[in-house]
Amino acid sequence: xxxxxxxxxxxxxxxxxxxxxxxxxxxxxxxxxxxxxxxxxxxxxxxxxxxxxxxxxxxxxxxxxxxxxxxxxxxxxxxxxxxxxxxxxxxxxxxxxxxxxxxxxxxxx
Amino acid sequence: xxxxxxxxxxxxxxxxxxxxxxxxxxxxxxxxxxxxxxxxxxxxxxxxxxxxxxxxxxxxxxxxxxxxxxxxxxxxxxxxxxxxxxxxxxxxxxxxxxxxxxxxxxxxxxxxxxxxxx
Numbered sequence: 001x002x003x004x005x006x007x008x009x010x011x012x013x014x015x016x017x018x019x020x021x022x023x024x025x026x027x028x029x030x031x032x033x034x035x036x037x038x039x040x041x042x043x044x045x046x047x048x049x050x051x052x053x054x055x056x057x058x059x060x061x062x063x064x065x066x067x068x069x070x071x072x073x074x075x076x077x078x079x080x081x082x083x084x085x086x087x088x089x090x091x092x093x094x095x096x097x098x099x100x101x102x103x104x105x106x107x108x109x
Numbered sequence: 110x111x112x113x114x115x116x117x118x119x120x121x122x123x124x125x126x127x128x129x130x131x132x133x134x135x136x137x138x139x140x141x142x143x144x145x146x147x148x149x150x151x152x153x154x155x156x157x158x159x160x161x162x163x164x165x166x167x168x169x170x171x172x173x174x175x176x177x178x179x180x181x182x183x184x185x186x187x188x189x190x191x192x193x194x195x196x197x198x199x200x201x202x203x204x205x206x207x208x209x210x211x212x213x214x215x216x217x218x219x220x221x222x223x224x225x226x227x
Contacts, residue, residue, distance in 0.1 A: 095171065098145070
């Protein structure tokens with residue numbers, strides 16, 4: 001059972017801005033840095049946001065933020081190549097381990 | 110540039126032990142990072158299995174803890190995963206990854222598919 005809740009699916013047109021959410025609690029999102037991962041066709045997950053920073057090589061139309069126990073990933077100016085599954089993840093104090101979100105399928109219309 | 114590569118049998122029989130190895134290149138396994146395993150069952154989401162430090166400190170997912178052992182082989186720049194008494198429910202794509210304690214998983218291997226079947 002996943003500890004973090006995400007929307008099952010989000011869609012948008014090319015150029016549109018979309019926001020994905022990730023809801024947890026004070027033991028995880030409320031206390032630790034959140035990572036957002038892009039997974040295309042069940043390939044290797046790739047981290048696209050580390051907290052509110054972008055890893056090297058990640059285009060700047062991705063951005064992350066957090067408020068309390070909810071984290072958000074915003075894709076500004078949606079592109080066809082952004083179509084993928086997106087997962088959030090963070091450390092959980094009570095689990096003493098990583099927890100993942102349920103995953104959001106992003107579709108570019 | 111750090112690279113992680115998983116290796117091991119693609120087919121394991123029920124009740125046997127699944128053994129995978131992750132080879133680290135482009136960086137040292139002796140660092141401030143932890144080395145972890147994540148799996149993804151067909152059509153499902155990501156599940157953290159466990160993480161360990163090169164010195165031997167480990168963290169395991171409580172749901173798998175009774176069946177999981179991780180170890181590090183510093184001289185070979187490898188770390189490994191053993192999962193005992195496997196069933197069809199352990200069929201999954203297995204990824205190795207690197208992270209700092211309490212921080213997101215930054216680097217991932219390409220993954221290796223393990224099928225549990227007789």
